[in-house]
Amino acid sequence: MNISRKLIAIIAVCVVIAMIATLSFGCKKEEKAGGEFRAYINEPVSIDPPNSYESEGIQVVRQVFDGLVEYDPETLEIVPAIADKWDISDDGLVYTFNLKKGVKFHSGRECTAEDFVYSWTRAVDDETASYLAYHLEPIVGYDEMQDGSADVFEGVKALDDYTLEVTLKYPYADFAKTLGHVVFYPVAKEDIEEWGDLYAEHVNGTGAFKFVEWKHDQYITLERFDDYYGETASLEKVKYVIFADQDTAFLEFKAGNLEYASIPQGKIQSTLDDPALKDNTIIKPLLAIYYFAMNFNAEPFKGNQALREAVSYAIDRQNIIDVVMEGLPTPATGIVPKGIPGYQENASKYTYDPEMAKQKLEEAGYPGGEGLDQIVFGINIGSGHEMVAEAMQADLAEIGIEVEIEGMEWGAALEAFQKGEIGFHRLGWQADYPTMDNFLFPLFYSGSADNYCQYNNPEVDRMLIEARSTIDEDERIEKYREVERIICDDAAFVLIYFYSTARVIQPYVEGFYLDAMGNYDLSKVVMKPAGTE
Numbered sequence: 001m002n003i004s005r006k007l008i009a010i011i012a013v014c015v016v017i018a019m020i021a022t023l024s025f026g027c028k029k030e031e032k033a034g035g036e037f038r039a040y041i042n043e044p045v046s047i048d049p050p051n052s053y054e055s056e057g058i059q060v061v062r063q064v065f066d067g068l069v070e071y072d073p074e075t076l077e078i079v080p081a082i083a084d085k086w087d088i089s090d091d092g093l094v095y096t097f098n099l100k101k102g103v104k105f106h107s108g109r110e111c112t113a114e115d116f117v118y119s120w121t122r123a124v125d126d127e128t129a130s131y132l133a134y135h136l137e138p139i140v141g142y143d144e145m146q147d148g149s150a151d152v153f154e155g156v157k158a159l160d161d162y163t164l165e166v167t168l169k170y171p172y173a174d175f176a177k178t179l180g181h182v183v184f185y186p187v188a189k190e191d192i193e194e195w196g197d198l199y200a201e202h203v204n205g206t207g208a209f210k211f212v213e214w215k216h217d218q219y220i221t222l223e224r225f226d227d228y229y230g231e232t233a234s235l236e237k238v239k240y241v242i243f244a245d246q247d248t249a250f251l252e253f254k255a256g257n258l259e260y261a262s263i264p265q266g267k268i269q270s271t272l273d274d275p276a277l278k279d280n281t282i283i284k285p286l287l288a289i290y291y292f293a294m295n296f297n298a299e300p301f302k303g304n305q306a307l308r309e310a311v312s313y314a315i316d317r318q319n320i321i322d323v324v325m326e327g328l329p330t331p332a333t334g335i336v337p338k339g340i341p342g343y344q345e346n347a348s349k350y351t352y353d354p355e356m357a358k359q360k361l362e363e364a365g366y367p368g369g370e371g372l373d374q375i376v377f378g379i380n381i382g383s384g385h386e387m388v389a390e391a392m393q394a395d396l397a398e399i400g401i402e403v404e405i406e407g408m409e410w411g412a413a414l415e416a417f418q419k420g421e422i423g424f425h426r427l428g429w430q431a432d433y434p435t436m437d438n439f440l441f442p443l444f445y446s447g448s449a450d451n452y453c454q455y456n457n458p459e460v461d462r463m464l465i466e467a468r469s470t471i472d473e474d475e476r477i478e479k480y481r482e483v484e485r486i487i488c489d490d491a492a493f494v495l496i497y498f499y500s501t502a503r504v505i506q507p508y509v510e511g512f513y514l515d516a517m518g519n520y521d522l523s524k525v526v527m528k529p530a531g532t533e
Contacts, residue, residue, distance in 0.1 A: 092171030298423025369400020
């Protein structure tokens with residue numbers, strides 16, 4: 001009897017030990033895997049949300065900040081982020097957002113509706129207005145904030161800590177879809193007051209990763225925010241490694257020093273043929289367009305549509321795609337890419353036609369190029385644009401137009417293009433949100449800071465606002481299509497191709513997904529332990 005009791009006691013102890021061991025093992029499985037994810041980027045212009053108007057900075061901002069909504073990576077439909085839910089008034093003018101409680105800035109302070117009021121006001125204020133302020137144009141009070149006649153953004157109000165009310169000037173059917181854009185992300189007033197123009201060196205967001213350091217032209221480091229309101233990240237750290245060119249970054253990737261990088265131009269097929277790399281490539285179309293802009297206020301394009309048409313007819317897009325881009329993209333036949341609701345085939349009439357290009361050049365007053373000064377063409381260096389520019393240069397030389405290529409670092413190039421200092425240049429546009437409006441309003445509305453070609457057509461301005469205000473989707477899309485055709489006929493851009501992306505990611509990285517707008521969420525990424533399949 002005593003032996004049995006001892007045996008039972010021993011068994012009981014063993015069971016407890018086994019349970020503890022099981023629980024401990026279970027806890028270990030729940031622990032975050034950690035690790036550092038290293039990704040290649042160019043030097044960003046800024047990582048302050050309302051001033052992050054280019055792809056490099058936006059990649060970083062989307063890991064550090066959250067907005068009211070985000071985009072489902074597969075469907076691109078909006079889903080709640082900081083906003084728990086929202087209501088729209090019957091007339092389509094008033095949006096009421098209920099915010100989640102417990103959303104914290106990385107400093108530890110709770111994010112409230114007042115932070116959105118402050119941040120959106122800062123974005124549109126005439127003294128601090130960002131390049132991206134036009135995204136808030138539909139909101140009541142935008143015009144008064146822009147012209148300096150008001151210092152209160154009338155259409156944005158905090159009804160209480162967790163209720164944000166936004167009133168529009170006109171019904172804008174796609175308004176909620178815009179709110180995943182970085183310009184709508186909240187920043188903390190106290191940070192702006194403390195750091196001022198240096199805020200980009202001290203950003204404090206609400207996202208899954210918090211900012212640590214920006215060593216210019218070298219790296220930007222982030223670390224996991226353990227008090228994140230959503231599911232905390234597996235990764236412990238993120239390091240954006242800054243390189244001036246894709247080739248150097250690709251070599252670093254192959255050496256195992258990066259987890260994510262671009263495949264340089266001319267190396268796509270060899271990468272796909274490489275047994276060590278082919279299964280770890282990401283090749284997919286993007287909602288993005290590559291184009292050459294001709295500034296409407298710069299010579300020799302100002303007031304000379306025939307010259308702009310000559311340039312457009314002279315470019316052999318298919319040659320650029322086949323020879324330079326290894327057949328990856330598709331020719332751009334309009335401004336709005338395939339995949340955007342409302343996409344129309346052949347919105348532009350300009351195709352490769354050297355004889356028509358020569359005829360148009362003569363109509364422009366420069367037969368065979370006679371009397372036309374050499375035109376400077378601006379590019380940002382290090383991302384393969386040199387080869388595209390050289391192909392274009394050769395095409396224009398065939399009809400008598402001489403082009404000088406001027407390469408600059410990314411930030412300097414954007415500034416020169418935006419200010420009109422270089423009236424002929426390359427650029428790309430990637431969807432901020434998946435609507436036709438996002439490709440037409442920012443690039444061609446006269447009041448948009450992203451209208452680098454300084455296109456100004458009052459009828460197009462009016463039609464864009466009218467399209468935005470149209471509730472019926474089919475009718476709205478048809479209005480946007482008409483706008484697209486008008487802009488294409490005006491030869492505002494030389495349309496080159498719709499982007500496809502070519503990236504590589506290390507085989508031990510799980511959970512990485514690049515959406516059709518070029519966005520990704522590193523909070524979903526897990527680094528597999530070494531030696532695992």
